[in-house]
Amino acid sequence: MVLVFAESPRGTLKKAAFEAVTYGKKTADLLGTTCVALTLGTVKNAGELGVYGASRVLNISDGTFDHFDSQAVAAAVATVAQKEGATVVVLSHSSTGKSVAGRLSVRLNAGLVSGVNSLPTVQGAALRVKKSVFSGKAVGEYEIDSAVKVLSLMGNAVKPVAGGAAVSVENVTATPTGRIRVKEVKTQEGTVPLPEAEIVVSAGRGMKDPANWGIVEDLANTLGATTACSRPVADSHWRPHHEHVGQTGIAIRPNLYIAIGISGAIQHLAGVNNSKVIVVINKDPEAPFFKAADYGVVGDLFDIVPRLNESLKKFKAAH
Amino acid sequence: MYVSLGPAKVGFTFPGISYLNHSFSNLFKMKLLVCISQTPDTTAKVSFKSDGKEFDAAGVQFIMNPYDEWYALVRACELRETLGGSVTALNVGPATNETTIRKSLAIGADDAVRINADPQSAGFVAKQIAEYARIQNFDIIFLGKETIDYNGSEVGAMVAEYLDLPYISYASKLELNGNTATLERDIEGGVEVLEVDLPFVVSAAKGMAEQRIPNMRGIMTARTKPLVEVAPVAYEESAKTVQFTLPPAKAGVKLVDPADMDELVRLLHEEAKVI
Ligand SMILES: Cc1cc2nc3c(=O)[nH]c(=O)nc-3n(C[C@H](O)[C@H](O)[C@H](O)COP(=O)(O)OP(=O)(O)OC[C@H]3O[C@@H](n4cnc5c(N)ncnc54)[C@H](O)[C@@H]3O)c2cc1C
Ligand SMILES: Nc1ncnc2c1ncn2[C@@H]1O[C@H](COP(=O)(O)O)[C@@H](O)[C@H]1O
Numbered sequence: 001m002v003l004v005f006a007e008s009p010r011g012t013l014k015k016a017a018f019e020a021v022t023y024g025k026k027t028a029d030l031l032g033t034t035c036v037a038l039t040l041g042t043v044k045n046a047g048e049l050g051v052y053g054a055s056r057v058l059n060i061s062d063g064t065f066d067h068f069d070s071q072a073v074a075a076a077v078a079t080v081a082q083k084e085g086a087t088v089v090v091l092s093h094s095s096t097g098k099s100v101a102g103r104l105s106v107r108l109n110a111g112l113v114s115g116v117n118s119l120p121t122v123q124g125a126a127l128r129v130k131k132s133v134f135s136g137k138a139v140g141e142y143e144i145d146s147a148v149k150v151l152s153l154m155g156n157a158v159k160p161v162a163g164g165a166a167v168s169v170e171n172v173t174a175t176p177t178g179r180i181r182v183k184e185v186k187t188q189e190g191t192v193p194l195p196e197a198e199i200v201v202s203a204g205r206g207m208k209d210p211a212n213w214g215i216v217e218d219l220a221n222t223l224g225a226t227t228a229c230s231r232p233v234a235d236s237h238w239r240p241h242h243e244h245v246g247q248t249g250i251a252i253r254p255n256l257y258i259a260i261g262i263s264g265a266i267q268h269l270a271g272v273n274n275s276k277v278i279v280v281i282n283k284d285p286e287a288p289f290f291k292a293a294d295y296g297v298v299g300d301l302f303d304i305v306p307r308l309n310e311s312l313k314k315f316k317a318a319h
Numbered sequence: 320m321y322v323s324l325g326p327a328k329v330g331f332t333f334p335g336i337s338y339l340n341h342s343f344s345n346l347f348k349m350k351l352l353v354c355i356s357q358t359p360d361t362t363a364k365v366s367f368k369s370d371g372k373e374f375d376a377a378g379v380q381f382i383m384n385p386y387d388e389w390y391a392l393v394r395a396c397e398l399r400e401t402l403g404g405s406v407t408a409l410n411v412g413p414a415t416n417e418t419t420i421r422k423s424l425a426i427g428a429d430d431a432v433r434i435n436a437d438p439q440s441a442g443f444v445a446k447q448i449a450e451y452a453r454i455q456n457f458d459i460i461f462l463g464k465e466t467i468d469y470n471g472s473e474v475g476a477m478v479a480e481y482l483d484l485p486y487i488s489y490a491s492k493l494e495l496n497g498n499t500a501t502l503e504r505d506i507e508g509g510v511e512v513l514e515v516d517l518p519f520v521v522s523a524a525k526g527m528a529e530q531r532i533p534n535m536r537g538i539m540t541a542r543t544k545p546l547v548e549v550a551p552v553a554y555e556e557s558a559k560t561v562q563f564t565l566p567p568a569k570a571g572v573k574l575v576d577p578a579d580m581d582e583l584v585r586l587l588h589e590e591a592k593v594i
């Protein structure tokens with residue numbers, strides 16, 4: 001059986017969970033077994049995981065799990081994995097999954113590959129998986145041969161597939177063991193967090209002044225995109241620190257990354273070069289970013305970005 | 320640092336060493352451990368040996384992993400400077416890593432330990448760190464949020480599980496008040512504020528501290544600070560590398576006429592299919 005820990009930040013399952021269950025279901029199909037999903041705490045839409053391929057959905061409803069603690073979550077997931085006889089455990093490579101995956105591998109004496117980005121291949125009793133390494137500069141393929149295997153799935157690596165029907169949720173129990181006291185969770189409501197965003201509009205020092213960001217935000221609004229920025233922009237407090245992408249910031253892999261007035265330093269590319277399609281707008285034709293881009297526009301961003309926005313609006317109105 | 324026996328910790332023992340032992344032997348003296356790794360320089364060209372199983376280190380400059388150096392190590396040194404105690408830097412690696420380890424002493428660690436082994440995998444490294452830390456009873460074990468080469472983000476959670484300690488990943492802030500730490504942790508689209516009692520394991524992200532450049536005095540004293548070599552413990556690998564490959568080169572950029580943004584929109588829709 002493939003067990004998927006479907007995370008539910010603030011009580012709601014989101015894209016990351018649907019991706020993980022889709023991945024778990026496809027892996028289960030490869031292994032000729034079933035996919036079971038586990039949710040923790042108060043979860044609004046748990047049964048919906050059936051739609052993405054879970055044949056059963058389990059929930060530990062204890063409200064203690066509403067606040068994240070890796071120790072409690074790992075203990076609960078491991079308990080269920082052992083009771084239900086899971087041979088593969090899948091979770092999201094998110095802030096939650098990253099704190100839990102390593103703990104699970106120790107608890108279950110299981111080999112772990114974190115941040116996998118494609119379906120496994122079956123090699124007898126072993127599984128082979130791929131992930132991006134060296135900040136996107138190489139691909140590593142790994143083989144896990146332990147009896148139980150733990151995989152954490154990179155965001156945006158698989159598309160959620162809604163093929164099944166909702167199922168009713170079964171209650172299971174486990175004793176929470178956490179020692180962390182969560183005091184407050186501060187989030188930007190209304191925007192898709194960067195690691196989950198499918199379209200990202202990002203700007204750099206070429207913007208000259210934080211007051212100029214209106215054209216970037218307008219473009220992002222038209223596209224339903226999340227905004228990001230280069231490191232010097234965050235360091236000089238032109239933009240909030242959580243927008244900083246790159247090696248020292250967040251690594252993202254959206255379908256579309258639009259880079260405006262960013263030179264494309266190697267440390268910046270490290271966080272964004274797994275994007276499916278990259279568009280670069282820069283007045284310098286020699287900017288290194290063009291080498292990593294799929295589409296490029298050479299010119300003044302203050303002229304180009306508003307016109308791109310107008311063209312997009314026209315397109316959106318017609319489609 | 321004194322660690323009180325709060326109710327949450329009753330019955331919490333490491334095999335063979337009771338928690339009581341931890342509390343009273345370290346009265347008023349905080350013991351901090353910083354796990355430092357060595358990685359290829361950010362700008363290093365990535366290539367692999369001909370069998371594709373191993374990174375080709377020929378001609379590559381190595382550095383201390385930036386998260387370990389800039390944030391974890393510096394924050395640990397700051398806490399020691401204000402609260403007293405000691406900072407130990409720990410590396411699992413071969414003797415050639417000693418330049419990097421000396422740098423951690425120059426930045427401010429009091430002593431260093433090198434577990435003499437090739438860091439084969441996150442599981443192997445975590446086991447080594449945990450077995451060393453188990454007998455030392457550190458109050459806080461610091462790591463970086465991830466290594467910039469294999470990008471695992473795995474070691475911290477494993478160490479915490481081996482030692483049955485709380486783990487706070489991607490912490491961008493850490494303040495200590497007596498036995499209780501207040502931390503901020505980066506989560507998707509925001510931050511989480513939390514409290515936890517000593518001891519615990521934490522991985523450091525941007526924001527926790529400001530990078531420090533070692534000064535002349537630091538570099539001089541680093542030479543005389545203790546650097547102990549420890550033998551590794553056995554570990555059974557359950558995941559192995561099949562091969563590394565370089566991603567296919569980009570087809571090359573398609574330049575779009577800056578006067579014609581309708582064309583860019585058309586390409587994104589019809590050709591790239593991303594809008
Ligand atoms: C260890 C390390 C880690 C790092 N980590 C990161 C990281 O995580 N993320 C990151 O981003 N950086 C990181 N950096 C910094 C990185 O090396 C670059 O300095 C940084 O990315 C440059 O930011 P930028 O492209 O916004 O600015 P610049 O390099 O100054 O580029 C500005 C660009 O804007 C263009 N421009 C200017 N005016 C206009 C105009 N009117 N119209 C169109 N184009 C215009 C210019 O041609 C130029 O290409 C790191 C550096 C180090 C050493
Ligand atoms: N060989 C090593 N020796 C000591 N600490 C390490 C080693 N490898 C990784 N670490 C620590 O574990 C953190 C996370 O590494 P990783 O899980 O490999 O991304 C690093 O930032 C270091 O603090």
